[in-house]
Amino acid sequence: MIAAPLGSVYVLHFASPYHHARHYIGFAADSNATRRLREHVTGQGSPLVAAVVAAGIGVELAAEWIGTRADERKAHNAHGTRVCPRCRRPRARQLRLFTGGSHAAAPTPRRIAA
Numbered sequence: 613m614i615a616a617p618l619g620s621v622y623v624l625h626f627a628s629p630y631h632h633a634r635h636y637i638g639f640a641a642d643s644n645a646t647r648r649l650r651e652h653v654t655g656q657g658s659p660l661v662a663a664v665v666a667a668g669i670g671v672e673l674a675a676e677w678i679g680t681r682a683d684e685r686k687a688h689n690a691h692g693t694r695v696c697p698r699c700r701r702p703r704a705r706q707l708r709l710f711t712g713g714s715h716a717a718a719p720t721p722r723r724i725a726a
C-alpha cells in the first residue's frame with residue numbers, strides 16, 4: 613500500500629460572500645499554500661477565486677494544515693464555515709477560553725512594593 617502524498621490543505625476566506633460562496637478549500641501538493649494563494653490571486657488557480665478577486669473581494673488565507681487530498685475532501689464535506697477559524701462562532705471560542713488550563717483565569721493584579 614502506498615501512503616497518500618502529503619501536501620497542504622488550506623481555507624481561503626472571502627471578505628464578503630461571492631454569490632453563495634464564502635470559502636475556497638484547496639490542496640497544494642508541495643505544502644506551500646502561500647505560493648498557491650499567489651497563483652489564485654493572479655488568476656492561475658481556481659476560476660472561483662479568480663472571479664472573487666475580479667469582483668474586488670478580499671481573499672485571506674484563514675487556515676492551513678498538512679494533509680492529503682482525502683483531508684481536503686473531508687474539509688469540503690464539513691463546509692467552509694466549520695473549518696474556517698474566521699467564521700466559527702465567537703461564543704464557542706469564548707467558552708473554550710474558560711475550560712481549564714493555566715490560562716483559564718486572568719492573572720490577579722499584584723501589588724508592587726515601592
Ligand SMILES: [Zn+2]
Nearest residue numbers: 625696698699
Ligand atoms: Zn470564513
